[in-house]
Amino acid sequence: xxxxxxxxxxxxxxxxxxxxxxxxxxxxxxxxxxxxxxxxxxxxxxxxxxxxxxxxx
Numbered sequence: 317x318x319x320x321x322x323x324x325x326x327x328x329x330x331x332x333x334x335x336x337x338x339x340x341x342x343x344x345x346x347x348x349x350x351x352x353x354x355x356x357x358x359x360x361x362x363x364x365x366x367x368x369x370x371x372x373x
Contacts, residue, residue, distance in 0.1 A: 321328050
């Protein structure tokens, strides 16, 4: 299944590994930022609702 990479096998495989690690890092950063933004939006929404209730009461 593994193609014969010859004398450049180490370089090719290490570049594949580095690429996969960078993609994984980007994916994790994206999910973390999404969670943070979602939490900030919920907090902002709660503040706006509490201000609306304070003005209506």
